[in-house]
Amino acid sequence: MSKPEFVESLNCRKLSCPLPILKTKKAIDKLEVGQVLEMVATDPGSLPDVTAWARQTQHKLVHHEKQNDEFYFYIEKTH
Amino acid sequence: MTDGNKKKKLAMIASKGTLDMAYPPLLLATTAAAMDYEVGIFFTFYGLDIINKKKYKKLKVSPIANPAAPMPVPNMLGMLPGMTGMATKMMKSWMNNANVAKLPELLEIAQESGVILFGCQMTMDVMGVKETDLLEGITTCGAANFLDFASDADVTLFI
Numbered sequence: 452m453s454k455p456e457f458v459e460s461l462n463c464r465k466l467s468c469p470l471p472i473l474k475t476k477k478a479i480d481k482l483e484v485g486q487v488l489e490m491v492a493t494d495p496g497s498l499p500d501v502t503a504w505a506r507q508t509q510h511k512l513v514h515h516e517k518q519n520d521e522f523y524f525y526i527e528k529t530h
Numbered sequence: 531m532t533d534g535n536k537k538k539k540l541a542m543i544a545s546k547g548t549l550d551m552a553y554p555p556l557l558l559a560t561t562a563a564a565m566d567y568e569v570g571i572f573f574t575f576y577g578l579d580i581i582n583k584k585k586y587k588k589l590k591v592s593p594i595a596n597p598a599a600p601m602p603v604p605n606m607l608g609m610l611p612g613m614t615g616m617a618t619k620m621m622k623s624w625m626n627n628a629n630v631a632k633l634p635e636l637l638e639i640a641q642e643s644g645v646i647l648f649g650c651q652m653t654m655d656v657m658g659v660k661e662t663d664l665l666e667g668i669t670t671c672g673a674a675n676f677l678d679f680a681s682d683a684d685v686t687l688f689i
Contacts, residue, residue, distance in 0.1 A: 466629050467628045467629050467631075469557055469560060469561040469564070470629070472565075473560055473564050473639055476564035476565075476643075503565075504564065504565055508564075508566050
């Protein structure tokens with residue numbers, strides 16, 4: 452799957468847990484329902500963390516991929 | 531929110547006032563708040579230092595009886611003057627290099643995101659801590675008040 456379209460990109464490279472999650476939450480709050488956020492992290496724990504966060508908050512992790520040592524997440528605001 | 535409209539709830543007790551033990555409750559609290567949980571932390575005994583204006587920026591970690599300390603040294607040496615300061619400095623630089631949020635930053639995020647910070651009134655009385663010694667926005671209360679908050683929590687932790 453190719454990268455979905457997104458309205459904003461959030462750079463969380465080099466940040467440790469839980470800062471990528473805290474920043475993602477803040478960024479999602481500012482979006483409109485249906486818009487997609489791109490978040491880029493280097494924390495190796497970010498994949499299970501973002502997945503769990505999306506499950507708990509019920510926002511939609513539309514797509515994610517790993518490029519070299521960077522994790523790209525695409526999260527759609529659902530409510 | 532997975533359970534209809536009722537938010538999940540996390541209730542924690544922070545009972546330790548060392549630098550290393552101040553992190554877990556604040557990291558978990560801010561993360562849970564970001565996951566739309568309702569969160570409260572009861573700061574009691576030494577944990578009260580984490581929300582003490584005069585102390586929260588000066589929390590320390592000791593190498594004594596702490597084999598996992600940033601600077602693992604024999605206890606005999608750990609007792610020497612300056613060793614706690616050295617271990618504290620070392621831990622802070624490690625946290626900094628790994629880009630972990632600093633404690634004051636975490637406290638600010640916690641308060642911004644609605645985490646309730648309960649200050650233990652009994653500890654304040656015992657240790658001579660006044661309400662004005664604590665950070666702004668602390669709810670001072672006793673055990674019963676915190677238990678009332680925690681009684682329907684989904685996750686409870688004692689740290």
